[in-house]
Amino acid sequence: MTNKDSNTEEIIKDAARNVFQREGFAGARMQEIADEAGINKMMLHYYFRSKQHLFDVIFEEDYTNLMSPLAVILRNPELHVEEQVIRFVRGYHETMIEHPRLPLFLIHEFAKNPHKVLEMTQKAIPVSKKEEPAHPRLSATTFMDQIEEGKARGHYNKDVDARQLAVSMLGMCTHAFVSRISVQTAYEMTDEQYMKFLEERKEHVIDHTFRILMKPAYFEKWKKKNLKENEKTST
Amino acid sequence: MTNKDSNTEEIIKDAARNVFQREGFAGARMQEIADEAGINKMMLHYYFRSKQHLFDVIFEEDYTNLMSPLAVILRNPELHVEEQVIRFVRGYHETMIEHPRLPLFLIHEFAKNPHKVLEMTQKAIPVSKKEEPAHPRLSATTFMDQIEEGKARGHYNKDVDARQLAVSMLGMCTHAFVSRISVQTAYEMTDEQYMKFLEERKEHVIDHTFRILMKPAYFEKWKKKNLKENEKTST
DNA sequence: TTAAAGTTCAACCATATGGTTGAACCAAAT
DNA sequence: ATTTGGTTCAACCATATGGTTGAACTTTAA
Numbered sequence: 001m002t003n004k005d006s007n008t009e010e011i012i013k014d015a016a017r018n019v020f021q022r023e024g025f026a027g028a029r030m031q032e033i034a035d036e037a038g039i040n041k042m043m044l045h046y047y048f049r050s051k052q053h054l055f056d057v058i059f060e061e062d063y064t065n066l067m068s069p070l071a072v073i074l075r076n077p078e079l080h081v082e083e084q085v086i087r088f089v090r091g092y093h094e095t096m097i098e099h100p101r102l103p104l105f106l107i108h109e110f111a112k113n114p115h116k117v118l119e120m121t122q123k124a125i126p127v128s129k130k131e132e133p134a135h136p137r138l139s140a141t142t143f144m145d146q147i148e149e150g151k152a153r154g155h156y157n158k159d160v161d162a163r164q165l166a167v168s169m170l171g172m173c174t175h176a177f178v179s180r181i182s183v184q185t186a187y188e189m190t191d192e193q194y195m196k197f198l199e200e201r202k203e204h205v206i207d208h209t210f211r212i213l214m215k216p217a218y219f220e221k222w223k224k225k226n227l228k229e230n231e232k233t234s235t
Numbered sequence: 236m237t238n239k240d241s242n243t244e245e246i247i248k249d250a251a252r253n254v255f256q257r258e259g260f261a262g263a264r265m266q267e268i269a270d271e272a273g274i275n276k277m278m279l280h281y282y283f284r285s286k287q288h289l290f291d292v293i294f295e296e297d298y299t300n301l302m303s304p305l306a307v308i309l310r311n312p313e314l315h316v317e318e319q320v321i322r323f324v325r326g327y328h329e330t331m332i333e334h335p336r337l338p339l340f341l342i343h344e345f346a347k348n349p350h351k352v353l354e355m356t357q358k359a360i361p362v363s364k365k366e367e368p369a370h371p372r373l374s375a376t377t378f379m380d381q382i383e384e385g386k387a388r389g390h391y392n393k394d395v396d397a398r399q400l401a402v403s404m405l406g407m408c409t410h411a412f413v414s415r416i417s418v419q420t421a422y423e424m425t426d427e428q429y430m431k432f433l434e435e436r437k438e439h440v441i442d443h444t445f446r447i448l449m450k451p452a453y454f455e456k457w458k459k460k461n462l463k464e465n466e467k468t469s470t
Numbered sequence: 471t472t473a474a475a476g477t478t479c480a481a482c483c484a485t486a487t488g489g490t491t492g493a494a495c496c497a498a499a500t
Numbered sequence: 501a502t503t504t505g506g507t508t509c510a511a512c513c514a515t516a517t518g519g520t521t522g523a524a525c526t527t528t529a530a
Contacts, residue, residue, distance in 0.1 A: 493509090495506105
């Protein structure tokens with residue numbers, strides 16, 4: 001066991017992650033991964049049988065470690081929608097600032113191989129024992145339900161559609177990462193400026209989501225009440 | 236000129252468009268395109284020299300015909316922001332409902348090859364003679380400027396950031412297409428239901444954008460004033 | 471009618487690429 | 501010191517893939 005301690009396996013995974021995220025599965029070359037890892041190509045097969053298997057391991061790992069915790073937030077019945085939104089959006093941005101290529105990578109591979117990925121993501125999402133979903137689910141019935149409740153209470157806009165709102169929120173989160181180059185180019189930003197933009201964006205997206213969701217009066221009231229607490233909660 | 240009339244060239248482009256949009260450049264196979272076009276692989280090279288060239292032709296064509304007109308809306312100084320938003324969002328949805336894979340395709344290839352694509356898109360965007368941009372631009376200085384003006388007039392939310400808003404609007408538009416499978420699966424929708432969802436989404440995104448942008452009072456006033464007209468303008 | 475030009479194809483080529491082989495290397499156990 | 505078993509590599513293999521050849525076919529024009 002020469003190198004179990006100085007883990008080649010992890011070195012390979014890191015290199016593969018980079019290459020796959022940059023090039024996509026089809027565009028990635030085993031040789032490129034080996035080069036990036038600074039090892040012989042054969043090692044890739046020694047540790048991970050095939051390109052497909054290596055990809056699967058990484059995809060599942062990324063999904064499980066990074067996306068699935070975010071999905072869980074939106075299914076947590078302990079949390080109020082408002083808290084769900086705050087945690088999700090902040091969590092999303094914090095995670096993706098660390099892994100900026102992940103959103104496009106996941107979306108692209110998902111689109112190319114829905115069946116396989118769906119299957120994989122089922123394993124990743126912990127399902128609380130009580131709820132036994134008849135069909136595979138990616139997100140958020142709780143989220144939906146609570147919004148209806150808030151509408152009934154008169155806090156939220158009556159004409160807001162929970163599903164449309166959820167897609168809007170997701171879209172606001174993903175776009176700044178997925179279309180980074182277009183945006184950064186259009187605004188003529190440096191990398192540092194773009195990082196700052198993303199950092200700030202977190203709170204903007206929360207604000208945007210709430211403006212869509214809440215009645216103006218309730219939003220103002222909510223802001224006053226939560227301003228200090230949220231300062232603490234953040235960072 | 237056997238077939239200049241029964242245009243092989245167009246048949247190839249259609250097939251190539253499908254395959255490229257489905258598989259991406261790296262994942263696309265020339266043989267697959269030939270099969271989908273029902274012709275010999277050699278024809279692809281006869282009409283379009285190489286894979287790369289065929290790809291470029293299609294990418295540029297799609298960008299020029301479909302995306303660029305939308306970008307132009309946001310740079311049109313004749314139009315008020317509100318009108319820009321309405322036309323852009325409606326236009327975007329109408330175009331992408333016809334070409335649902337286009338957003339992800341463009342974004343993905345853009346991300347993989349920024350330099351080349353940027354260069355290409357420069358040609359596609361007609362620049363009015365007056366403005367001579369020192370740097371390449373994808374979008375919308377007019378849009379930005381007008382929002383500042385609306386804030387000054389007290390119609391728009393003072394704390395709205397024009398760039399953040401623009402990214403949010405774009406994100407709300409793209410996400411329903413880019414992440415179609417996730418969304419459709421999560422909501423357990425049939426294809427028909429999803430089409431209906433997209434059709435409805437158009438107006439929701441406009442509504443969401445305006446809720447972010449406008450002060451509530453102005454939004455209400457605006458809605459009353461524009462309700463009938465917009466009914467006409469739409470469809 | 472015939473020659474020139476444009477179009478189509480089956481077969482072929484060179485290279486790139488995922489994957490394998492067999493030997494060398496190294497660390498620990500005997 | 502020697503064996504054992506995991507680890508690493510250079511060279512190799514089979515196939516897939518982008519691209520080409522040369523001949524056949526079809527249309528146009530003289």
